[in-house]
Amino acid sequence: xxIRYILFFLIIFILNPNFESQKKGKKxxxxxxxxxxxxxxxxxxxxxxTALKPFRYDGALTTHFSYKDYDYSKEVEIATxxxxxxxxxxxxxxxxxxGIKIKIFDKPKKFRTRILLYEKENVSASDFIIETxxxxxxxxxxxxxxxxxxxxFSDEERNYQKSIIEKLRVKKLYIDYVIPASERVFEEDEEGxxxxxxxxxxxxxxxxxxxx
Amino acid sequence: MIMRxxxxxxxxxxxxxxxxxxxxxxxxxxxxxEVQDDSSDDLSHSIEIDTMDDDYVFMPPxxxxxxxxxxxxxxKYEEGLANNxxxxxxYSTKFKQSINFGVYACDLAYCVTNEKYxxxxxxxxxxxxxxxxxxxxxxFLSDNxxxxxxxxxxxxxxxxxxxxxxxMMTDDYIYDNDLSDLSVIYFTGAWVEGMNIGTHTMLGNDDxxxxxxxxxxxxxxxxxxRGLRAVKSQTEDLVDLTDHxxxxxxxxxxxxxxxxxxxxxxxxxVELKHEEVISISEMILELREEITL
Numbered sequence: 001x002x003i004r005y006i007l008f009f010l011i012i013f014i015l016n017p018n019f020e021s022q023k024k025g026k027k028x029x030x031x032x033x034x035x036x037x038x039x040x041x042x043x044x045x046x047x048x049x050t051a052l053k054p055f056r057y058d059g060a061l062t063t064h065f066s067y068k069d070y071d072y073s074k075e076v077e078i079a080t081x082x083x084x085x086x087x088x089x090x091x092x093x094x095x096x097x098x099g100i101k102i103k104i105f106d107k108p109k110k111f112r113t114r115i116l117l118y119e120k121e122n123v124s125a126s127d128f129i130i131e132t133x134x135x136x137x138x139x140x141x142x143x144x145x146x147x148x149x150x151x152x153f154s155d156e157e158r159n160y161q162k163s164i165i166e167k168l169r170v171k172k173l174y175i176d177y178v179i180p181a182s183e184r185v186f187e188e189d190e191e192g193x194x195x196x197x198x199x200x201x202x203x204x205x206x207x208x209x210x211x212x
Numbered sequence: 213m214i215m216r217x218x219x220x221x222x223x224x225x226x227x228x229x230x231x232x233x234x235x236x237x238x239x240x241x242x243x244x245x246e247v248q249d250d251s252s253d254d255l256s257h258s259i260e261i262d263t264m265d266d267d268y269v270f271m272p273p274x275x276x277x278x279x280x281x282x283x284x285x286x287x288k289y290e291e292g293l294a295n296n297x298x299x300x301x302x303y304s305t306k307f308k309q310s311i312n313f314g315v316y317a318c319d320l321a322y323c324v325t326n327e328k329y330x331x332x333x334x335x336x337x338x339x340x341x342x343x344x345x346x347x348x349x350x351x352f353l354s355d356n357x358x359x360x361x362x363x364x365x366x367x368x369x370x371x372x373x374x375x376x377x378x379x380m381m382t383d384d385y386i387y388d389n390d391l392s393d394l395s396v397i398y399f400t401g402a403w404v405e406g407m408n409i410g411t412h413t414m415l416g417n418d419d420x421x422x423x424x425x426x427x428x429x430x431x432x433x434x435x436x437x438r439g440l441r442a443v444k445s446q447t448e449d450l451v452d453l454t455d456h457x458x459x460x461x462x463x464x465x466x467x468x469x470x471x472x473x474x475x476x477x478x479x480x481x482v483e484l485k486h487e488e489v490i491s492i493s494e495m496i497l498e499l500r501e502e503i504t505l
Contacts, residue, residue, distance in 0.1 A: 075267060
């Protein structure tokens with residue numbers, strides 16, 4: 001009788017962790033809102049890549065960010081190594097909060113004299129494409145202006161510089177995502193603890209090049 | 213009677229023990245739940261740490277693009293230029309496997325863009341083997357890639373679209389698993405291989421326009437160095453490689469044809485003199501040997 005009881009409880013005892021692990025397994029299957037968001041981003045990435053057509057796919061990058069109580073920027077460098085037109089496809093559907101600013105430069109942040117080649121404000125919940133031909137024009141415009149302002153050049157030198165400017169192309173692009181400041185928001189959980197609310201967002205960039 | 217009492221005590225003991233065990237388990241699960249709840253909260257109420265919080269990211273071009281530069285320069289396919297497949301068994305460290313995964317990716321694209329499908333098929337298989345060693349096998353297992361590739365041999369468009377598919381899957385895998393360090397090393401391999409193939413062709417060719425290839429690829433060398441220096445685990449192999457690439461870049465920047473362009477070098481293609489090509493080529497070939505042998 002004694003042994004039977006002991007065996008009975010031992011069986012319950014042994015089975016118990018299995019029940020628990022089954023419960024845990026079930027929990028794992030549930031998708032959290034954050035995971036759902038990541039799945040959604042994957043879908044956005046697909047359509048971002050599709051928007052590259054008829055350009056050829058070169059790469060894609062998802063930039064995650066959270067709003068802080070000050071403005072800040074994140075920089076993405078891309079190499080446009082072929083003397084071809086590149087298409088940049090942006091998908092900002094992962095931005096549900098305040099719109100961000102996209103600025104594209106010819107040089108990285110540390111250069112104060114870098115040239116702004118493209119700018120778009122208040123980007124959120126949308127998608128769009130741009131191509132590098134307009135940026136090359138901006139670069140040439142800025143370089144020509146620099147040349148006009150420089151009075152030290154002789155006419156001969158000026159003509160030579162002009163011919164050089166005509167040949168210029170963009171080999172690298174620096175894309176700055178300027179994330180606007182957002183007020184700190186706190187909220188209390190069920191136990192009365194104060195927690196800072198962090199709003200996250202993401203922007204997807206796909207790059208393609210002309211194959212012609 | 214004593215036995216019966218003992219029975220009851222045993223039962224009680226086991227009951228208490230089993231109950232205690234259950235409560236411990238449930239306490240653990242609650243703790244996990246709390247953590248999970250944080251992440252499973254509404255998006256705007258998450259306190260999850262943003263793991264991709266770098267303020268600067270370099271997005272390298274794909275190995276396919278590197279191979280397509282070679283192809284557009286009308287460089288003919290040369291047998292024996294690509295890394296020998298049998299070398300794959302020499303790569304025993306993760307670093308060597310990762311960097312040569314990039315080398316073979318470039319070789320694969322080089323073969324495909326030149327319609328050398330039999331060779332391409334071999335490079336696809338060796339890439340798959342190396343991918344398995346660095347934990348990226350799933351890329352090649354999905355959609356029966358190797359079988360599809362073999363079934364489409366001869367159909368350039370289909371083969372290219374399979375190659376682009378592999379590229380996208382690789383990009384996604386690297387992103388999903390936060391493997392940006394691996395991505396830098398892998399891309400460096402593809403870059404060195406592109407330079408190696410280009411260099412060999414330039415040495416046997418006086419066409420100055422082909423030397424533009426070198427300047428196109430050198431454009432990204434500084435970014436590669438920056439990326440390699442930022443890799444978290446700085447092994448001896450990695451430091452040596454980065455230093456070696458830096459030497460090549462410095463030598464390139466000191467070439468007369470490069471120097472004379474001044475500030476505009478950032479925006480211009482440079483045609484190198486043949487002797488300049490020779491001097492820089494030797495360094496590139498050494499660099500390539502360092503990673504493949």
